[in-house]
Amino acid sequence: AQSVTQPDIHITVSEGASLELRCNYSYGATPYLFWYVQSPGQGLQLLLKYFSGDTLVQGIKGFEAEFKRSQSSFNLRKPSVHWSDAAEYFCAVGARSGGGADGLTFGKGTHLIIQP
Amino acid sequence: DTGVSQDPRHKITKRGQNVTFRCDPISEHNRLYWYRQTLGQGPEFLTYFQNEAQLEKSRLLSDRFSAERPKGSFSTLEIQRTEQGDSAMYLCASSRSGTVTEAFFGQGTRLTVV
Numbered sequence: 508a509q510s511v512t513q514p515d516i517h518i519t520v521s522e523g524a525s526l527e528l529r530c531n532y533s534y535g536a537t538p539y540l541f542w543y544v545q546s547p548g549q550g551l552q553l554l555l556k557y558f559s560g561d562t563l564v565q566g567i568k569g570f571e572a573e574f575k576r577s578q579s580s581f582n583l584r585k586p587s588v589h590w591s592d593a594a595e596y597f598c599a600v601g602a603r604s605g606g607g608a609d610g611l612t613f614g615k616g617t618h619l620i621i622q623p
Numbered sequence: 624d625t626g627v628s629q630d631p632r633h634k635i636t637k638r639g640q641n642v643t644f645r646c647d648p649i650s651e652h653n654r655l656y657w658y659r660q661t662l663g664q665g666p667e668f669l670t671y672f673q674n675e676a677q678l679e680k681s682r683l684l685s686d687r688f689s690a691e692r693p694k695g696s697f698s699t700l701e702i703q704r705t706e707q708g709d710s711a712m713y714l715c716a717s718s719r720s721g722t723v724t725e726a727f728f729g730q731g732t733r734l735t736v737v
Contacts, residue, residue, distance in 0.1 A: 511665075541725070543728075548730070549730055550627070550714060550728040550729050550730040550731055551666070551714070551716075551728040552728075553725055553726075553727070556725055597665050597666070599665070610656070610668035610671060610679060610682065611666075611668060611726065612668070613665030613666050613667070614665050615663065615664055615665050616663075616664070616665050
């Protein structure tokens, strides 16, 4: 069975500082990988996804993530955070057999706090 | 295209009552998914449809949970005899079918069972 671990429940970063959110997955093969962001009272918005090819993927809002097969990781990064980035961030894995969107498995999320 | 729409946004019900939630997917999407999200957790997959066919329902939490998508467009999720443990956010998502795809989520229905 696939699983996702986000080791950091909360992260506090100063505005303008760099950010890295960790994600480790367990899956029998190379999965499809996603990062979603959820603001209070809102649904999930897709930040970026990895299906194949270049292991460094670019997303919206200046985010990027790097797939490292050897470490089973898909960490999310941003060089300079803005106060509006404060939100809950979820890493998810999808099975290739289902085109990547059949029953995504999500991590528990990382709550990002931005200090002024 | 206004994205995935869910109704109602909030529902408060008494324990033992039945509730039904509606999801309208993005119009050209033939796949539709239901997830549950409890406080402090990530979304948990429940079921999904391709057009009107329910292709996965083994992850529904109990036989009190059922979902339909009769015409391959909107879907409903029903919870019978609600329990306090059913209190959660219920999220709907939709996607195109294909080799690779991504799911777009609605804003969810927050259920509170009192």
